[in-house]
Amino acid sequence: MSFSARLAEIVLPDTDGHQVKLGSLWADSPAVIVFLRHYG
Amino acid sequence: MAQLSANQQAFIAKGARLGSISLGDMNYARIFREETGITFPLLVDEQRQAYEAVQLQRASVLHILRKDNAIARKRAKEAGHRQHRFGKNPFQLGGSFVFGPGNVDRYAHTSKTFGDNAPIAELLAALSSQPEVKQHEAAI
Numbered sequence: 001m002s003f004s005a006r007l008a009e010i011v012l013p014d015t016d017g018h019q020v021k022l023g024s025l026w027a028d029s030p031a032v033i034v035f036l037r038h039y040g
Numbered sequence: 041m042a043q044l045s046a047n048q049q050a051f052i053a054k055g056a057r058l059g060s061i062s063l064g065d066m067n068y069a070r071i072f073r074e075e076t077g078i079t080f081p082l083l084v085d086e087q088r089q090a091y092e093a094v095q096l097q098r099a100s101v102l103h104i105l106r107k108d109n110a111i112a113r114k115r116a117k118e119a120g121h122r123q124h125r126f127g128k129n130p131f132q133l134g135g136s137f138v139f140g141p142g143n144v145d146r147y148a149h150t151s152k153t154f155g156d157n158a159p160i161a162e163l164l165a166a167l168s169s170q171p172e173v174k175q176h177e178a179a180i
Contacts, residue, residue, distance in 0.1 A: 002143055002144065002145045003093075003094045003137055003139070003145050003148055004137070004139035004140075004143040004144065004145050005143040006093040006094060007090055007093050007094065007139075008143050010089055010090050010093060012061065012083040012084060012085050012090065013066070013083065013084055014081045014082060014083050014084075015066065015069045015070045015073050015082050015084075020059075020081060020083055022059075022083075022090065023143065025057055025059045025081070025139075026057070026139040026140055026141060026143075027141060028141060029055050029056065029057060029140075029141065030054075030055065030056045030057070030138060030139065030140045030141075030146065030166075030167050031056060031057040031058070031059055031138070031139050031140075032044070032051055032056055032057070032058050032059070032136070032137070032138050032163055032167070033058075033059050033060070033061065033136070033137045033138075033139060034044055034058075034059070034060045034061070034134065034135075034136045034137075034158075035060075035061050035062070035090070035091060035094070035096055035134040035135045035136070035137075036060055036061070036062040036134050037062070037063075037129075037130070037132050037133065037134050037154075038062055038063060038068065038129075038130070038132075
């Protein structure tokens with residue numbers, strides 16, 4: 001299974017409190033997704 | 041992250057969206073967004089489920105002593121970047137990916153140590169290429 005398929009159904013909150021389904025980020029166009037160690 | 045933000049317009053020009061994921065906490069994420077002015081989504085993965093899904097690695101204390109880590113710290117310091125916070129899991133390593141519609145992986149880079157980040161040029165190239173996964177191997 002591809003990385004994107006493994007991530008697609010995961011839902012995470014953004015800084016405004018919105019729940020974002022990861023797969024929605026690349027559903028219609030390519031997306032660059034960066035995992036950080038931490039913010040700041 | 042600074043490189044990603046600095047090149048945001050180049051990614052947008054290629055029709056790409058940007059997104060970042062970090063471990064908690066949400067207050068750090070909000071402060072980070074205010075300080076940096078980043079407009080793309082900053083997501084918080086408190087349960088580490090996305091990190092586990094792509095099997096991102098964790099460093100050990102020995103990584104701090106590595107020469108490549110010292111070089112990365114020096115490079116970041118010279119570029120004016122400072123690490124303000126260590127977060128909940130300071131040994132968690134990151135990664136960079138380019139995904140396309142239909143859950144197609146175009147590019148994957150998982151960090152092998154601190155400061156091992158995907159080159160911006162490779163991320164941009166992945167947006168231009170036909171969908172075909174490229175696994176970046178760090179020269180470390």
